[in-house]
Amino acid sequence: MQVAVLTEPGEFEYRERDRPVPDADEVLVRVGEVGICGSDVHYYEHGRIGDYVVESPLVLGHEAAGEVVETGRGVTGLASGDRVAMEPGVPCRRCAYCSRGEYNLCPDVTFMATPPDDGAFAEYVAWPADYCYRLPESVSTREGSLCEPLSVGIHVCRRGAVGLGDSVLVTGAGPIGLLVADVARAAGATDVLVADPVDRKRDLASARGADVTVDPADLTEAVAAHTDGLGVDVVVEASGAPSAIEGTLDCVRRGGRVVLVGLASESTASLDTLALVDDEIDVRGSFRYRDTYPAAVSLLADGSVDVAGLVDFEASLADLGSAFERARDPETVKGLVEVTTRR
Ligand SMILES: NC(=O)C1=CN([C@@H]2O[C@H](COP(=O)(O)OP(=O)(O)OC[C@H]3O[C@@H](n4cnc5c(N)ncnc54)[C@H](O)[C@@H]3O)[C@@H](O)[C@H]2O)C=CC1
Numbered sequence: 001m002q003v004a005v006l007t008e009p010g011e012f013e014y015r016e017r018d019r020p021v022p023d024a025d026e027v028l029v030r031v032g033e034v035g036i037c038g039s040d041v042h043y044y045e046h047g048r049i050g051d052y053v054v055e056s057p058l059v060l061g062h063e064a065a066g067e068v069v070e071t072g073r074g075v076t077g078l079a080s081g082d083r084v085a086m087e088p089g090v091p092c093r094r095c096a097y098c099s100r101g102e103y104n105l106c107p108d109v110t111f112m113a114t115p116p117d118d119g120a121f122a123e124y125v126a127w128p129a130d131y132c133y134r135l136p137e138s139v140s141t142r143e144g145s146l147c148e149p150l151s152v153g154i155h156v157c158r159r160g161a162v163g164l165g166d167s168v169l170v171t172g173a174g175p176i177g178l179l180v181a182d183v184a185r186a187a188g189a190t191d192v193l194v195a196d197p198v199d200r201k202r203d204l205a206s207a208r209g210a211d212v213t214v215d216p217a218d219l220t221e222a223v224a225a226h227t228d229g230l231g232v233d234v235v236v237e238a239s240g241a242p243s244a245i246e247g248t249l250d251c252v253r254r255g256g257r258v259v260l261v262g263l264a265s266e267s268t269a270s271l272d273t274l275a276l277v278d279d280e281i282d283v284r285g286s287f288r289y290r291d292t293y294p295a296a297v298s299l300l301a302d303g304s305v306d307v308a309g310l311v312d313f314e315a316s317l318a319d320l321g322s323a324f325e326r327a328r329d330p331e332t333v334k335g336l337v338e339v340t341t342r343r
């Protein structure tokens with residue numbers, strides 16, 4: 001089978017590898033569609049993210065869906081022909097975090113496209129059946145691949161306890177921020193504000209139903225004007241910009257919640273701890289997700305969230321290099337790669 005490997009920053013090579021044979025608890029998935037994530041682009045540009053360094057050729061891509069073509073002998077819940085979304089992180093299932101159900105915190109997780117674990121820009125991937133989620137007829141394979149960023153959004157809203165009647169500010173209108181905004185709305189938020197410096201991103205947020213969109217330069221005033229000076233119930237920081245992280249406390253109401261999901265390139269941002277205490281603010285991190293794929297599939301099936309509307313372009317595996325160049329454009333929200341032709 002053909003795989004695309006990142007050999008060094010900016011360089012993909014196509015290689016022939018043996019088609020994987022599924023273990024007893026695995027299915028073999030013929031990969032259909034894979035979204036390009038910001039972390040893929042970061043590995044492509046820099047060959048590393050923090051301590052994760054691409055030291056040998058790496059298959060990128062972790063937002064993946066496809067069709068089951070073979071099942072291991074112990075698999076009962078899936079059959080050949082099923083279309084599935086693949087949850088890219090498989091935890092050890094034994095550690096203290098896995099035992100508590102907090103498997104997204106497992107230190108021994110195997111996570112697609114994170115060195116040294118290969119991802120899904122490959123014709124076939126063998127993956128544990130219980131980390132593959134069947135897609136109903138109404139959900140396309142391309143939508144299924146975007147269960148991954150949608151899962152990030154679901155976990156964020158759970159971490160922020162977003163609920164009925166809440167006002168929610170999202171800073172950063174990339175795929176994560178836009179999906180957080182959609183999930184917040186689906187969870188009952190009635191006022192959704194989105195901040196981003198890029199005009200096109202703000203336009204997209206408006207078109208998707210944000211009540212207020214604002215340039216970060218005008219953020220504090222806009223939030224005050226919209227909330228009678230109170231601040232919002234929940235701020236979700238989804239840009240990673242240090243100024244946005246620091247600005248969260250200017251926008252949240254006393255007693256409100258701040259969820260940090262954006263990853264700053266360095267831990268240079270600081271939060272005013274006196275204000276945190278005085279205003280009784282809950283600040284929470286949000287890391288990947290757990291138990292979100294069933295909800296993601298349901299949100300897509302009932303039309304509550306439109307992931308297809310985030311997609312700016314679709315490329316074939318043969319054009320991976322140019323697809324990544326397009327994905328680098330700050331105006332791009334989401335690029336998809338069709339790994340094997342749709343059937
Ligand atoms: N904690 C986690 O589990 C995960 C974290 N991430 C992180 O979440 C963040 C968002 O991911 P994507 O949407 O894929 O990234 P992205 O780069 O596509 O979007 C970030 C957006 O923030 C905007 N932005 C830049 N400065 C800003 C500011 N000062 N105020 C408001 N917006 C600003 C940019 O214009 C861009 O539209 C990234 O930092 C990413 O690394 C992504 C996935 C999982």
Ligand SMILES: CC(=O)[C@H](N)C(=O)O
Nearest residue numbers: 037038039114263288
């Ligand atoms: C941080 C990322 O963008 C990536 N989705 C990951 O979970 O590693």
